[in-house]
Amino acid sequence: MTHDLHTLQPFIDGELTDAEHAEVEAQLARDPALRELAEEQLKIRQVLRDLPKATAPQALRARVLLELDAIDREHAPAPAAPPPPRFARLRAFLRGAAVMVPAGAAALALFVVTRSLERPSAPPAAAPRDLAVRIVDVPDAEGPIRPVSLATPTADEVVYEVGPRRFIDRRGRAGAGELPGAVQVYRGASYHLGRAADGRLTVAFDVGGVRHTLREEVALAAPPEQRVRSLLELGHFVRTGARP
Amino acid sequence: MDAAARRAFESTVLAQVDSLFGMALRLTRSRAEAEDLVQETLVRAYRFWASFRPGSSVRAWLFTILRNTFITRYHREGRERALAEGLEQELDVLEGGPVAAPAPSPEQALGQLALRERIDAALGRLQPDYRMAVVLADIEGLSYKEIAEAMECPIGTVMSRIYRGRKALHKLLYDQAVEQGLAAPRPSDAAPEGADAEPVSLAAYRKRTRP
Numbered sequence: 400m401t402h403d404l405h406t407l408q409p410f411i412d413g414e415l416t417d418a419e420h421a422e423v424e425a426q427l428a429r430d431p432a433l434r435e436l437a438e439e440q441l442k443i444r445q446v447l448r449d450l451p452k453a454t455a456p457q458a459l460r461a462r463v464l465l466e467l468d469a470i471d472r473e474h475a476p477a478p479a480a481p482p483p484p485r486f487a488r489l490r491a492f493l494r495g496a497a498v499m500v501p502a503g504a505a506a507l508a509l510f511v512v513t514r515s516l517e518r519p520s521a522p523p524a525a526a527p528r529d530l531a532v533r534i535v536d537v538p539d540a541e542g543p544i545r546p547v548s549l550a551t552p553t554a555d556e557v558v559y560e561v562g563p564r565r566f567i568d569r570r571g572r573a574g575a576g577e578l579p580g581a582v583q584v585y586r587g588a589s590y591h592l593g594r595a596a597d598g599r600l601t602v603a604f605d606v607g608g609v610r611h612t613l614r615e616e617v618a619l620a621a622p623p624e625q626r627v628r629s630l631l632e633l634g635h636f637v638r639t640g641a642r643p
Numbered sequence: 644m645d646a647a648a649r650r651a652f653e654s655t656v657l658a659q660v661d662s663l664f665g666m667a668l669r670l671t672r673s674r675a676e677a678e679d680l681v682q683e684t685l686v687r688a689y690r691f692w693a694s695f696r697p698g699s700s701v702r703a704w705l706f707t708i709l710r711n712t713f714i715t716r717y718h719r720e721g722r723e724r725a726l727a728e729g730l731e732q733e734l735d736v737l738e739g740g741p742v743a744a745p746a747p748s749p750e751q752a753l754g755q756l757a758l759r760e761r762i763d764a765a766l767g768r769l770q771p772d773y774r775m776a777v778v779l780a781d782i783e784g785l786s787y788k789e790i791a792e793a794m795e796c797p798i799g800t801v802m803s804r805i806y807r808g809r810k811a812l813h814k815l816l817y818d819q820a821v822e823q824g825l826a827a828p829r830p831s832d833a834a835p836e837g838a839d840a841e842p843v844s845l846a847a848y849r850k851r852t853r854p
Contacts, residue, residue: 408802408805408806409787409802412787412805414786414787439809439810439813440806440809440810440813442813443777443781443809443812443813443816444781444809446762446816447762447777447778447781447782448781448782448784450759450762450763450782451759452661452662452665452782453661453665453668454661454664455660455661455663455664455678455681456678458678459660459664459678459681459682460660462678462682463657463660463681463682463685466682466686466689467649467652467653467685467686470644470686470689470690471644471649587686587687587690
């Protein structure tokens, strides 16, 4: 005889009607081999049900709430005033202990850029805030990672530097016209890919009422897709590390 | 997202963090990776919260996102495959093998094992789809319908994965018991006739012609 496993499985998992359940029970009573099979499945089911439940760490909950805050800021309305000039921003950026969070975000962005430039096939980076702490605490063999004050073309630009590489973040007011270029979704957010007048790749996005346009200071000798990915990584961490 | 939607999300979704973390732990087998997976899942859920249909199963919806995120992040690396394929081959051989003497009861040995660690280890050896189906059914208590939604497959496939997952788990645990001298080795997993057939859909069963 061929056993009717079509009914056995839902019988075990309580998915049968009362009548169907009784029918299978009768079948099991007549068929020891089928009963053995059912007992095997029931036993494993019970063993698994008796396992203690996992509890997520509180730190994870806190990280998630911070991420949600960051997403909310992405959709916040544009501020009434334009963003502060570069030097005020940099002063705040470099001021004492309060500076650690944005500095961590910047360091993280640069770290990721560096890593992705050198190892494009590396798996995605871990959670931003975890990495930020780690990177700030650990000296970087590549050299200093910092935002630097250079003779940038306008007052609304921030330059990120790592080793010999520099990336420029031009900041303006969000919503000032449509973002140019093709839309690319990256890590759940939209970025606009384009080229500057001189042909260098750009990645633009709005967050927290500020429009960011990232570009390499000097075109890197790397395949275009790798360079775009580097800019997207930088954009992701500028976006998630942005503070109002 | 406005404040009301944020509150709704937190009260509805964040209540499921423990369940998501438990599943993520079993998928990744690493606390750090599980935390990252849950965080990414919840961020995605928040971004797409408007697409959630009120009245549908939020757990199924969240596990769908978790599974897809896991596949994107980890599954492609193929590191789950080697172990799972080996186990599948073992099972196939056993299920297709000759029927020998009546098998001793594995349950007698199961009861003597320090189960928790062994079960977690055994679960870790299952193919991810089997593992997820079994965990959703037996640990999280989801219905077939919810599991089918979470795993984006028909109910018949859900039943099949649960059946095969439990069977593989049983074999792994029994083999451990044998290794520890708690159970006698058996010449084969003598399954009853027809046991290698997989369950099909419940709807098909209900529409069947009764003998």
